[in-house]
Amino acid sequence: MLSVLxxxxxxxxxxxxxxxGRGIDxxxxxxxxxELFASSSYELxxxxxxxxxxxxxxxxxxxxxxxxxxxxxxxxGKREYNVWLSRKRAEAVKAYLVDAGVDAARITAAGRxxxxxxxxxxxxxxxxxxxxxxxxxQ
Numbered sequence: 001m002l003s004v005l006x007x008x009x010x011x012x013x014x015x016x017x018x019x020x021g022r023g024i025d026x027x028x029x030x031x032x033x034x035e036l037f038a039s040s041s042y043e044l045x046x047x048x049x050x051x052x053x054x055x056x057x058x059x060x061x062x063x064x065x066x067x068x069x070x071x072x073x074x075x076x077g078k079r080e081y082n083v084w085l086s087r088k089r090a091e092a093v094k095a096y097l098v099d100a101g102v103d104a105a106r107i108t109a110a111g112r113x114x115x116x117x118x119x120x121x122x123x124x125x126x127x128x129x130x131x132x133x134x135x136x137x138q
Contacts (some may be wrong), residue, residue, distance in 0.1 A: 037131045040077075042088035044096060052093065055135065056100030067107045068136040069093045074127035075114040087111025093133045 036048045044052070059065060071089030073082040090109035098104045119126035 036133055037089055040085065042071075042085060042092050044092055049096060052096050053100065056097050056102055059097065059102045059106075060100070063103070063106075065106070066138040067097070067102070068138065069097075069107060069109045070134045070136075071109070071111045072116065072130060072132050072134070073114050074130040075117070075121040076127060079113055083111050083113035085111070086113050089131075089133055093135075 036045065037043070038045070059067060069090045071086035071091075071093070073086045073089075075082070087110065090111055094104070094107045094109040097107060114121070114130070117126075117130045118132065119129040121127050121130060
């Protein structure tokens with residue numbers, strides 16, 4: 001999704017944000033073949049760090065954009081734990097972006113637990129896809 005933004009001018013990105021009324025949703029921070037987090041972990045993988053570098057670079061060069069980071073889990077385990085874990089995942093992405101030069105005041109992080117799954121939690125592949133972080137540019 002971010003590659004689409006790279007193909008747009010700054011004015012076109014601003015128009016997309018304005019027209020949507022709530023920002024541009026980037027549903028999956030990483031391509032599906034890159035696992036953001038292992039089960040029960042909020043540590044970013046090496047591959048996810050590398051992919052987040054392009055987001056950080058884009059955000060540093062567009063200081064007027066605000067960012068919402070939402071962490072999600074699969075449905076394995078207790079809901080309370082999953083909400084905590086998803087918050088830690090969102091905070092891990094925020095911390096990485098801040099370390100890469102994005103102003104922390106521009107980033108809001110929240111944990112959503114197993115809410116809004118993008119795949120079935122009945123399979124390991126589905127659970128892997130549900131362990132994700134979504135980013136919204138505003």
